[in-house]
Amino acid sequence: MKTFNEFGLEPKVLRAITEMGFEESTPIQEATIPLAMEGKDLIGQAQTGTGKTAAFGVPLVHKIQPSEERIVALIMCPTRELAIQVAEEIGKLGRFKGIRSLPIYGGQDIVKQIRALKKRPQIIIGTPGRLLDHINRKTIKLDDVQTVILDEADEMLDMGFMEDIQGILKLVPEERHTMLFSATMPVNIQRLAQQFLKNPQHVSVIPKQVSAPLIQQAYIEVQEKMKFEGLCRLLDMEAPELAIIFGRTKRRVDELSEALQKRGYSAEGLHGDLSQNQRDNVMRKFRDGSLDVLVATDVAARGLDVSGVTHVVNFDLPQDPESYVHRIGRTGRAGKEGTAWTFVTPREIDHLHFIEKITRHRITRMSLPSLAEAIEGKQKATAERILNLVQEEAINEYKGVAIQLLEQYDSVNLLAAAIKLLSGEKKEVDIELTPEEPLRAKKRRPDVRTAGRRPNTPYGGFGSRRPDGSRPEGRGGYGSSSGGSYGGGRSRSYEGRDNRDGSRENRSYGGNREGSRDGSRDNRGYKRESSSYRSRDTQSE
Known part of the structure; x- marks a missing residue:
């Protein structure tokens, strides 16, 4: 892999990349950045989590001058969450150069966005509907746009944005640099590329195996009424740093997040009925580590890119193989290993086999841990935390009290009390979740691209x-x-x-x-x- 020093980037951009912790480029970055630096139109075929934001963000920030007072670049995204994440990464890449970027999306006060537009951002990252709203209000003009990027184009078209995208692109000058990124290349994406891209280069880094090899996948066959107890045992045994639990419905997410809170876990839910402020607050807490567990629906988690997610739990089996791949892809990122567990009721085993067939990956069966195993696992995890602190040696200010305690009490009892305290008291609260109907396997055309x-x-x-x-x-x-x-x-x-x-x-x-x-x-x-x-x-x- 190439290092970023080999791309001929200016020092301020390189400094930003270094401070973000990037050293070597990912395959999509290595293939895309040189072409983008030359101004060639391109189609990038890559899944989320492969570093594609930096693949288009690095050359974009490199070529924009801070003195620009116009909107010279437009990035379109399918969801507000992805727009926010792309804007954050673009902001980090351009901070030393002084590049101004602004996310534009629905659910946020449009007056606030209009005020922010008066600060003359050079890059707009937006969702198609809200972009059109601003265009109609004449608060965004695309006459000077030199670069257009369509991120997760297949998602945008799936959500019915084809007409919007076409309308927006027709307002951008024909002499422009256009990049399109998509995980899949169905016919509608090919038509869009033919209509708006000029002799595009095709860059593909899609792996042969649909599901990520760094993710340890397992399923647990369990009755519906035992799922919650099983989840608590898994969380206790593994003590994940950050976990995402997927529920099939909004009702399930609400009930499950509330039940976990009652049992003493640091958990919150994420679904489409939350206001934008609520969603932002939940994601902020999850990113900074204030939350250990995020409970989410498929759509609410679409486009999420949170580093450090160690575990994904499919509390409910997803409707289709694509959702399964998307869910487990929230972990095992940036070369790190991840774990994905899936609860399957006996009547859903056939549906699980269908997912295995389409994803071309055998999912290992595992047994539900016993209560004793869960308790032992939790204690071991707590002991590891204590040992890590000892090795860091940042505990001098606590040694005085420790010496006093050791003079009065037995060391084993003291350490046992510390482990109990850090493990947290598990609240024995009876929990009843509304049961979900099992999914049945359906005969479908096994085509991952069109499903x-x-x-x-x-x-x-x-x-x-x-x-x-x-x-x-x-x-x-x-x-x-x-x-x-x-x-x-x-x-x-x-x-x-x-x-x-x-x-x-x-x-x-x-x-x-x-x-x-x-x-x-x-x-x-x-x-x-x-x-x-x-x-x-x-x-x-």
Whole structure:
């Protein structure tokens, strides 16, 4: 692998990279940065967690001059969480050079964003809906944009942003540098590239094995009513530094995070019904280590890139193989090993085998640890923490009290009391979670590239048809004159559409069909993340 010194970057950018802890480039960075420095359009095929943000961020920050008073670069992301994360990394890369970047996303006060735009940022990182809102308000002008980056383009198209992206790109000067990054290359991504990229270079670093080799994967067959006790035993036995627990629905996430708190664990939930401030607070605490456990739905965790996640637990088996790969990919990053456990009820074993077949990875079976093993594991983890402190030798100020105590009490009793105190008292509280219906294996076309998208839909967005060719009730396409367009007519609010970037708290489509992509239904009553039309209402509500 090349070091960043070999790319010919200016000293201020190199300094930022060094302070971020980067030394050698990742495969996607090594392949992408030289092409981007030359200004060549490119398509980068890479999964999240491979370092693709720096792959486009480093050359972008390198070529922008701090004296620029215009928006010269535009980065589009599918979700607010990803927009925030990309903005944070771009901010770190450009801090010594004085590059100004700004995230623009739905759920945040638009007036606040307008004030921030007056500080003349050079790079805008935004979600398509909120970007269009600003364009319509004339608070963002794209006349001077020289570089456009589409990050996780397949996700954006899956979420129905094709029309928005096309509209935005048509407003950017044709003489520009365009980079598109996507984990998969379905036909709609290829069409988008043909329309807006000029002779693009194709860079692919997709591994042959779908699921990451550095992640130790195991499943535990357990009855639904025993899942929570099993989870507590696993957490006690392993004492993870940072863990993400995935639940299938928002209700599950709320109940599970509350139950863990009652048992004395440092845990909080993350799903689409939380306000932006609540989501930001939860993620801040998780990143700085104030939280040990994050309980999340698939959609809420999409785009999350938190370093140091040691364990992922699938409390509920995911709906499809792609969700499984995405979930476990939150750990085992940057060359570090990770652990992924999956709870499977006896009726879900066939569905697990289906996931194994598509991901081309055998998931090892393991037994649920006994109560004695859990207690022993917790004590060992606490003892390791004490030994680590001893080796660090940053304990001189406590030695005086320690000597006094040793003069009065037995050393073994003192150490045992310390281990008990640090292990934390486990609160014996009876917990009852609402049971989830088991998932059943379905016969599906085993194509990882297209699974998760609706059939007969050009880009997984609105205006799709049922397999029989009819449209779902009350749904026209964008701008249709039937009752299916936004607000029941032709006009639509781009500000409202931004809620698709993360959640849909404040929108409903024609009546009382409320819901969220996190839990089970979208607001139109259809399973959004399923790759085929099949009723799962009872499993998800």
